[in-house]
Amino acid sequence: ERFDQCLEIEGNNVPTLNSYGNALASAGEYQKAYERFDQCLEIEGNDILTLNSYGNALASAGEYQKAYERFDQCLEIEGNDILTLNSYGNALASAGEYQKAYERFDQSLEIDGNHVPTLNSYGNALASAGEYQKAYERFDQCLEIEGNDILTLNSYGNALASAGEYQKAYERFDQSLEIDGNHVPTLNSYGNALASAGEYQKAYERFEQCLEIDGNNVITRFTYARWLEHYGEYTRALAQLEAIEISSLKDYDQAIVICQYIGRLYYYLKKPDRGNEFFKAAIDKSDDRDRSILYAARSALVADPKSKKAMEFLQEIEKKSPFYRAAMKTISLHADSETLYELKSDREPNEEDTEILYRGTYHKIINQVAVLKSIAYRIARRSQGEAIVGEIVEKLEAMLEDMQERRDAEKVSLREMPHGDYRAVLETISETAHDIADGANNQLAIVKSKARRAQRRLGSDDDLGSLLANLAEQIELTEGVLNDLKSIKESLAPRRQRFPVRNLFQKWLLFQQGGDDKIDGARIYLEIKNSDSEFDGDEEKLTSAIDELIENSLKHNGCKRDNPKQQEGQDKRQQDNRQPVKRKPDKPKPVKRKQKSSELTIRIRSQDTTNPPELGSPSIPGVRSYLKITLTDNGKGVPKDKKDWIFQPLNTTAAEEGGSGLGLYMVRQTLEKMGGSIIEEGKPGKGVRFLIHLPYLN
Structure with a gap:
């Protein structure tokens, strides 16, 4: 009111407008403060006092970049202004940019080495950065200059x-x-x-x-x-x-925090309804509704870890919100087994994304079949009209025609469905995918048989034998993509069952216990610390996910793995120059040794952990146990420019090996549907490091 009175007398009084802006900023009314400072600068654009005050207000509001711009303007006008340098340093320190803050304080002290406010600010910044001894030196300097400075003594x-x-x-x-x-x-x-x-x-x-x-x-x-x-x-x-008096507070953020605290205290006092009133008041006052919902839920859960109202709050946060992941993490720590599993497994994928995924996979299959046909035509030209080769080409063309007919029928069915009926759409797409995959696999089995017969009859020609071998290899790749097509829907619907954790690694454990310590030149070491822990989830899909990670490691590092059960049948007739599998009877695990630089080593570690720091802030209340699986190798690693998209569908870093780009995508889908997560944090050139976390539901 007093400032308004002044401005009625003299509306362009810069000192009044500046003081008015400072008062508004102190009250947390930053937008109004900025208006007053802008008024000042319209009158006197180079007023250092206003620019400095403006910068301080912006820094207090957390708008650090804009604050720095104001301070830079000041220093362009007066490069040795101690007040500005000190304010600039404080803003940088508040933003955690300590080294830059120290530079500003040093600049200030070069101008006046005994400037107590700068020395005090410097000390506070050093203390905030944990450099306590240096901070004490600055405070001692202050007290040598002015022994009774209360601000310094308090700092x-x-x-x-x-x-x-x-x-x-x-x-x-x-x-x-x-x-x-x-x-x-x-x-x-x-x-x-x-x-x-x-x-x-x-x-x-x-x-x-x-x-x-x-x-x-x-x-x-x-x-x-x-x-x-x-x-x-x-x-x-x-x-x-x-x-x-919350209603009289000008700082809305302060009022919101106080309401949240009061709500939590009522929860502690077993008065949740009263607490919810304050949580609602906090949410209604907030400009950032989702943030306040998250804080309200966490506040309630601190007092009552089983609060159903908190679960309701958290489920209000939509997937597009930046606080969605934090909400899901909080739910995973507190929801009961049934709620958590239903929440994760019932969450529907985006319909458009799923349709794109199917369409992209069909495109890959068509490309694979086109390659098959190309190889078959080359064989036909070389074999001088051999009937069996003609039959192979006919089968491939018939397979493509059948695939197209089924897709046309699918499109007709989709057009006749009610708009928005997602489940029916997905069911139709999935059914067609399964039919196409089954039909194509049947046809490929016949083609493969005919190719083997042709190889036996025509294999004396080295070039022809090579082409027939290429055809067989391409058939295997095509079969893999067809199986990926079938598993798109399967990866979205995990089953729930209880099983011991050791089951996930059973075939690899049996492989080791059998004495084999190599798979096609690669060694696999297992360290299973939680064999007897019981996990609720889809055992088959989790086992497949682990197998997929191992397959990726072998494939991307120049190894091709045979099934461990088939490995025993290998003999000297194999022509891939591999060493025979070594056997070490009576030892469940291979003895660790110094590895040759060319030898791939894969290590898998499984353990139980509680509230792993990798999954979020330790401030999230509650306790949840997790199954943690770590897979590392000493291979090539993931290139830095590809880390962001290795889990995206239809992207592959192994196009030359015929990768479909669906393997890691489906691994992540499987894990997320069970409330889990996977990240890759290896270093390029030094190998991969996949980290999996899955919550125990009991």
Whole structure:
């Protein structure tokens, strides 16, 4: 009101407008503050005081880049302005850019080495970065210049307390209170330090002193309530927060946080309905609804880990929200077994994405069959009209024709379906895919048989034999893509069953126990620390996912794996120059040895873990156990420019090996449907490192 009075008298008074902007920024009304600063700059565009104030307001609001622009403008006008350099350094430190902040403080101290505000700010920045000894040096410099500076003594005390040096911190706070016994910031900091050290009764005394001096101090009441809650005194904590007139707070963010805290305290006091009123108030006040919903749910779950209302809150957050992943993580820590499994397994994929996936796979199959036909035509030309080769070409053409007829019939069926009936659409697409895959596989089995007969009859010609071998290899690749087509739908609908974790690695364990320590020149080591743990999920699909990762490792590093059960039947007639499989009887695992640089080594480790840090912030309340599987190799690794899309459908880093680009996509789909995740964090040139987490549902 006073500022408005001033402006009625002189509307273009820059000092008034600047002070008005500072007051609005202090109250958290940043947009209005920016309007006042803009008014100032329209009148006097190079006013350093306004630009500096504007930058400070932007930094307080977290708009650091815009703040830096304002400070840079100041320094273009006056490069040695200490006030600007200090403000710039504080903003950089707040943003965590400590090295750049130190540069600004050093610039300031080159101009005036005894500038106490700069030395104090420098000390605070160093303490925030954990460089406590250097921070103490700056504070000591301040006190040598001005021994009774309360701001420095308070900052020094806070830094000491952060470093756990509580007794020294108390000495600094006592020094400050000897100068001004009613200094509320010092009393508040003193209380914080005492509470952190576990001396909560003394801490409460300091907070009470603060409130005797200033009963309306929101920061003190909030801090006091936070520590009361920490020590389980929920009723007293609630009394402190309810003494705050929330409706009068200008800072909406502050009001929202207080409402959230009150809601949580009511949950602790077994009054969830009252708590939900405050959570709703916080959500309604917020400009970022999803963020507030997430915080409300977490607040409720801290007090009541089984809160159904919290689950309802979290499920309001839509998949497109940036807070969706955090919401799902929180659900995974708290939902009961049935809720979690239903939530994950019933989540429908995007219809358009699924249709694109099918269409892309069909395209790959058509390309594969075209390659088959091309090889067959070359064989026909070389074999001088051999009837059996003609039969192969006819079968391939018939297979393509049958595929196209089935797809045409599918399109007719889809046109006749009600709009938006996703399940019916997916069922029709899936049914057609299965029919096409089964029919094509049957035809390919016949083609493969005829190709073998032709190879026996015509194999004396080296070039012709090579072409027939190429045809057989291409048939296998085509069969693989056809199986991928069938598994698109299957990967979206996992079954639930309970089984021991060791089952996932059974064939590899049997392989090792049989004495084999190599698969086509690659060694596989297993370390299964949780063999007897029981997991709820789709055993078949999880086993396939692990097999797929091993296959990828072998394929991308120049190895081609035979089925472990078939490996025993290998003999000297194989022509791939591999060494015979070594056997080590009576040893379940191979002895570790120094590996040759050319030898691929794959290591698989399985263990149980609780709240793994890789899955999110440790601030998420609750406890959830996970099955953690790590697969590493010493191969080529994933190129840096391909890491972002190795799990995307129809992208492959192995086009030359005939990869379909669906393997890792389906692995991820399978894991996510069971509430799990997979990431790749290996280093290019040094091998892959796949990390899988799957939540235990019991």
